[in-house]
Amino acid sequence: MRRPFVAGNWKMNLDRASAAALAKAIVEGVEAFPLVDVAICPPFVYLSAVGEIVAGTRVGLGAQNLYPEPKGAFTGETSPLMLKDVGCTFVILGHSERRAMGESSDFVNEKVLAALEAGLQPIVCVGETLRQRKENKTSAVIRRQVEGSLAGLSAEQLSRCVIAYEPVWAIGTGENATPEQAEEVQSEIRQLIGIRYGREAAESLRIQYGGSVTPANAESLMKMPDVDGGLIGGASLKADSFLAIIAAAKTCKAS
Ligand code: PGA
16 A cells, blocks of 8 residues: 655765765665665765666665755755756655754745656655643644645645654654654644545555664554654664664555
8 A cells, every 4th residue: 555665864974985885785785675665865965976876776866955946046055857857756855954944834835846846756844842742732733834834735746745754852862752652643644634635645645754763663663554664864874774674664554
């Protein structure tokens, strides 16, 4: 039904040589896991080099951001068409590290629409802060982010999106959400999608969990019914830990 999907978010890490070496090791390693979809998202400057390594393999290439214009006077920005041109098929949008720098759901929505227009699959990140969780605002925050980031999408456009639930307090902290906490929010997200787009659209949407996923906790998270894979930061920077998480994603319920 839903194929598990594990993506590595390399953030602002690695250099050209280590990025190439990691990509090669992942390309070799994923052959053992034909039922799991895999993508890696290197920094912009290494997209071309990594793109050449993953071209024609089972490993997809993703960017970590884009600017929602086709071209023009936007110093320092990168257009969706440029990402396509170097072989990207995915783009992470609305990551909390970017929302923390002032990126609103409205702007994420513009980016999602621009990505879809260019034929890229957006991985749309949503997640609450620790304070919001403590104040019992998680559901409201997630609803605002999901509705805002996906505003105006047709059912067909939604079918090309992936959502990543990433509680901000779990990112890079070593403190992952428990499988039950992840499931609670991810099933809510699926319900929200169901209300707007119908049951079939909701059932086929892939929702990743992200935030301190490691080989040690991956299987318990992936076993939850609404967890369809992971968006992996720190543990995606080493081939063995990333591949171990991909192995765990075989246990995803909906697959
Ligand atoms: P982490 O990052 O796995 O290092 O917590 C996840 C993410 O930010 O996507």
